[in-house]
Amino acid sequence: xxxxxxxxxxxxxxxxxxxxxxxxxxxxxxxxxxxxxxxxxxxxxxxxxxxxxxxxxxxxxxxxxxxxxxxxxxxxxxxxxxxxxxxxxxxxxxxxxxxxxxxxxxxxxxxxxxxxxxxxxxxxxxxxxxxxxxxxxxxxxxxxxxxxxxxxxxxxxxxxxxxxxxxxxxxxxxxxxxxxxxxxxxxxxxxxxxxxxxxxxxxxxxxxxxxxxxxxxxxxxxxxxxxxxxxxxxxxxxxxxxxxxxxxxxxxxxxxxxxxxxxxxxxxxxxxxxxxxxxxxxxxxxxxxxxxxxxxxxxxxxxxxxxxxxxxxxxxxxxxxxxxxxxxxxxxxxxxxxxxxxxxxxxxxxxxxxxxxxxxxxxxxxxxxxxxxxxxxxxxxxxxxxxxxxxxxxxxxxxxxxxxxxxxxxxxxxxxxxxxxxxxxxxxxxxxxxxxxxxxxxxxxxxxxxxxxxxxxxxxxxxxxxxxxxxxxxxxxxxxxxxxxxxxxxxxxxxxxxxxxxxxxxxxxxxxxxxxxxxxxxxxxxxxxxxxxxxxxxxxxxxxxxxxxxxxxxxxxxxxxxxxxxxxxxxxxxxxxxxxxxxxxxxxxxxxxxxxxxxxxxxxxxx
DNA sequence: TTAGGGTTAG
Numbered sequence: 001x002x003x004x005x006x007x008x009x010x011x012x013x014x015x016x017x018x019x020x021x022x023x024x025x026x027x028x029x030x031x032x033x034x035x036x037x038x039x040x041x042x043x044x045x046x047x048x049x050x051x052x053x054x055x056x057x058x059x060x061x062x063x064x065x066x067x068x069x070x071x072x073x074x075x076x077x078x079x080x081x082x083x084x085x086x087x088x089x090x091x092x093x094x095x096x097x098x099x100x101x102x103x104x105x106x107x108x109x110x111x112x113x114x115x116x117x118x119x120x121x122x123x124x125x126x127x128x129x130x131x132x133x134x135x136x137x138x139x140x141x142x143x144x145x146x147x148x149x150x151x152x153x154x155x156x157x158x159x160x161x162x163x164x165x166x167x168x169x170x171x172x173x174x175x176x177x178x179x180x181x182x183x184x185x186x187x188x189x190x191x192x193x194x195x196x197x198x199x200x201x202x203x204x205x206x207x208x209x210x211x212x213x214x215x216x217x218x219x220x221x222x223x224x225x226x227x228x229x230x231x232x233x234x235x236x237x238x239x240x241x242x243x244x245x246x247x248x249x250x251x252x253x254x255x256x257x258x259x260x261x262x263x264x265x266x267x268x269x270x271x272x273x274x275x276x277x278x279x280x281x282x283x284x285x286x287x288x289x290x291x292x293x294x295x296x297x298x299x300x301x302x303x304x305x306x307x308x309x310x311x312x313x314x315x316x317x318x319x320x321x322x323x324x325x326x327x328x329x330x331x332x333x334x335x336x337x338x339x340x341x342x343x344x345x346x347x348x349x350x351x352x353x354x355x356x357x358x359x360x361x362x363x364x365x366x367x368x369x370x371x372x373x374x375x376x377x378x379x380x381x382x383x384x385x386x387x388x389x390x391x392x393x394x395x396x397x398x399x400x401x402x403x404x405x406x407x408x409x410x411x412x413x414x415x416x417x418x419x420x421x422x423x424x425x426x427x428x429x430x431x432x433x434x435x436x437x438x439x440x441x442x443x444x445x446x447x448x449x450x451x452x453x454x455x456x457x458x459x460x461x462x463x464x465x466x467x468x469x470x471x472x473x474x475x476x477x478x479x480x481x482x483x484x485x486x487x488x489x490x491x492x493x494x495x496x497x498x499x500x501x502x503x504x505x506x507x508x509x510x511x512x513x514x515x516x517x518x519x520x521x522x523x524x525x526x527x528x529x530x531x532x533x534x535x536x537x538x539x540x541x542x543x544x545x546x547x548x549x550x551x552x553x554x555x556x557x558x559x560x561x562x563x564x565x566x567x568x569x570x571x572x573x574x575x576x577x578x579x580x581x582x583x584x585x586x587x588x589x590x591x592x593x594x595x596x597x598x599x600x601x602x603x604x605x606x607x
Numbered sequence: 608t609t610a611g612g613g614t615t616a617g
Contacts, residue, residue: 080608118609153610184611219612226613254613285614317615324616356616386617418617 044070068101076113079105083119087126095126106139114148121154125161133158149177153185160189184217187224196224200233212244215252222255231263250278254286261290281315288321297325301334314341316353323356327363335360339373349376355383362391382413390422398430417449424458428465436462457486464494469503485514492521496528504528 068074068082083101086094102120105112117140124133137155145151152175159167168189172182183206190199203213203221213221218241225234238256246252253276260269273279273287284307291300304322307314314322319338326335339357347353354377361370374380374388385408392401405423408415415423420443427436440459443449456479463472472491476483488511495504511521529538 077608084608113609115609122610148609150609155610157610179610181611186611188611214611216612223613249612251612256613258614280613282614287614289614315614320615327616352616354616359616362617383617388617390617416617422617 069104074105074108074110076110076116079110080113080115080119083116083123087119087122090126092127095123098123099127099132102136112143114145114151117145117148117151118154121151121158125154125158128161130162130164133162147176149175149179149182152177153179153181156182156185156189160185160192163193165189165193165195180211180214180217183211184220187217188220191220191224191227196227199224200228213240213246215246215249218246219251219255222252222259226255226259226262229262229264231265234259234263248275248277250276250280250283253277253279254283257283258286258290261286261294264294266291266294266296279312281312281318284312285315285317285321288318289324292321292324292328295328297328300325301329301331316347316351319347320352320356323353323360327356327360330364332361332364332366335364348378349373350379355381355387358384359387359391362387362394365395367391367395367397380413382408382416382419385413386416386419386422389419389426393422393426393429396429398426398432401426402432402435415447415449417452417455420449420451421454421458424455424462428458428462431466433462433466433468453481453484453487456481456483457490460487460490461494464490465497467494467498469494469498469500473503485511488514489520492528496531499528499532501528501532501534 071078079101083098086098086101098120102116102123117136120136121133124136133155137158140146140151140155152171156168156171159165159171168186172178172186175182183202187199187202187206190196190202200221203217207213218237222234222237225237237259240246241248241252241256253272256272257269257276260266260272269287269290273283276283284303287303288300288307291297291303300321304314304318304325307318319342323335323338325331326338335357338360341347342349342353342357349357354373357373358370358377361367361373370388370391374384377384385404389401389404389408392398392404401422405415405419405426408419420439423439424436427433427439436459440451440455443451443455456475459475460472463469463475469491472494476487476491479487488507492504492507492511495501495507508521515521526538526541529535529541
C-alpha cells in the first residue's frame with residue numbers, strides 16, 4: 001500500500017536508499033559521524049575532486065555518498081566525475097549507489113547532460129534491474145536525450161542484458177543514428193539471448209549495407225558461430241578477419257580458438273592458440289574447457305599443467321574446467337589439490353567452483369567429501385542439488401538422493417531434466433518402482449518438464465531391474481518417442497538377468513538393425529545364453545561377431561599417480577611409468593575386489 | 608567526460 005501511493009521516482013528512491021544503506025550498514029556509524037561534521041563546501045569540492053582522480057580502487061561507497069550528500073549546489077561536471085568514479089569498480093553496491101545519487105540529484109532539481117545518462121544506464125546494466133532502467137529510459141525521453149547516439153546505445157545494451165531482445169531491436173530501428181557500436185550491441189543482444197543464427201544474419205545484413213566490422217564485432221559474431229558449431233561459417237568469418245587485416249588481439253584470438261574447438265577442428269584451434277601474440281587466463285580457460293567438452297580430458301589437464309609452467313595464475317573458471325576433467329578422469333588427487341587451492345586463495349565455495357567441487361568428489365567416489373562441500377555452501381542452486389542427487393544415485397544411496405530432492409523442492413528450487421535423470425536413476429538402483437513411477441508422472445504433471453529419451457530409459461531400467469520385463473516391454477510399446485538403442489539395451493540387460501532367452505533374441509534382432517557395428521549387443525546376447533547354460537549358442541554369437549569382424553572395443557580408463565593422470569587401455573604398449581601404473585592398477589583391483597585379477601603381468605599396458 | 612568484445616558446473 002505504501003509503495004503504491006508513491007510516485008515512481010520516489011519509490012525508486014526509497015528502494016535504492018533502503019538497499020544502499022543495507023549494503024553499507026557496517027559503515028553506517030562512520031557515515032553518521034562524518035555527516036555531522038561541518039565541512040565547508042569548498043573543502044568538499046576539493047575532496048571529491050581528489051577522490052575522483054585517485055588511482056586507488058574504489059571500495060568504500062559510504063565516503064562517496066556522504067561527501068556527495070553534503071553538496072548543496074553540485075555542478076554537473078563534478079557530479080558526472082563522481083558517478084564515473086563510483087562505477088569504475090564493478091560491483092552491485094557501487095551501481096546501487098550510482099542510482100541513489102542519480103535520484104537524489106533529481107530531487108535537488110539538477111539538469112543532467114548527455115554524459116550523465118550513459119553512466120546511470122551503466123549502473124542499471126550492472127544491476128540488471130529492468131524497473132530501474134525503464135524509469136531512466138522514461139527520463140531520457142522526457143528530457144530530450146532520446147536521439148543521442150551514446151544514450152541510445154547504452155539503452156540498447158541495457159535491454160540486451162535484461163533479455164529484452166524486442167526492446168533492443170525497437171531502439172535500434174527507431175534511432176536515426178547508428179554506428180558500428182549500435183550494430184555490435186544489436187548483434188550481441190541477439191547472441192547473448194540465444195538467437196545465434198539471427199545475430200550472424202544481422203552481421204551479414206550490416207556487411208551488405210556497406211559497413212565494415214572491427215575486432216570487437218568479430219569477437220561477438222565468431223562466438224555466435226562457436227555456439228552454432230558451424231565450421232563453414234567459422235572459416236568464412238576467419239577469412240573476413242584475414243582479408244580486412246584486423247588486429248589479431250587476445251579477444252579475437254580467444255573467440256577463434258573457442259570456435260575451432262567447438263566446430264571440431266582441434267588442431268586448427270591449437271595452431272591459432274600457439275600463434276596468438278598475446279594470451280591471458282581466458283585463452284587458457286577456453287583451451288582447457290574446449291578440450292574437456294571434446295572429452296579430451298587428459299589433453300585438457302596437460303594444458304592446465306603447461307599454463308602453470310608458464311606462470312599464468314588460474315582463476316575460478318580455470319578451476320571449474322580442471323575439476324570437470326578430474327570428475328571424468330577420476331583424478332581425486334588433482335581434485336583435492338584444486339580444493340586446497342580454493343581454500344588457500346579464499347575463493348568462495350559457492351557458485352561454479354563450489355558446484356564443480358561437489359560434482360568432482362561425487363564422481364571420484366568420495367561422496368562424504370561431496371556432502372561436506374555441499375553442506376558448507378552458503379547458497380545452493382539447482383546445479384548444487386543436481387550434482388548431489390546424481391552422485392548419491394550413482395552411489396546407490398537412493399533414499400538419501402530422494403530426500404535431497406524433496407528438500408530442494410521444499411526450499412523452492414525448481415528441478416530440471418538432469419535432476420530427474422538423477423532422481424529416476426536413484427529409484428531404479430534402489431528398486432523403488434512405485435515412487436519412481438510417481439516421480440516420472442510428476443515430471444510433466446507438476447514440473448512441466450517433458451520427459452526425454454534418457455528418462456524413458458531410466459523407467460525401462462527401473463522396471464527391468466525389478467524383474468518386471470512384461471511391464472517394461474509394454475512401457476516401451478507405449479512410448480511417445482521412438483525407442484533408441486539404449487532403451488532396447490536396457491531390455492536386453494534385463495533379459496540377461498532374468499534369463500529370458502526368447503525375448504533377448506527378439507530384442508537383439510531389433511538392436512542389430514539399429515546399430516549393427518556395436519559389440520555390446522552381441523556380448524549381452526552371448527551372456528544371456530551363458531546365463532541359462534546355453535554354451536553352444538553363446539559361442540555361436542561370439543563366432544558371428546568374428547565373422548562380421550566386430551571387435552570388442554577396448555575399454556579405456558585412467559589412473560592418477562603422484563598427481564599425474566595416465567590413460568590406459570587393453571593391449572596398448574609402453575608408457576614411461578608402465579611398471580608403477582601397472583602395480584597401482586593391481587593394488588586398486590585388489591582393494592576393490594579382494595582378488596588379484598591382473599595376475600598376468602602382460603594383460604594391461606599403458607598408452 | 609558518455610556506448611560495444613572472449614571462457615564457465617549437473
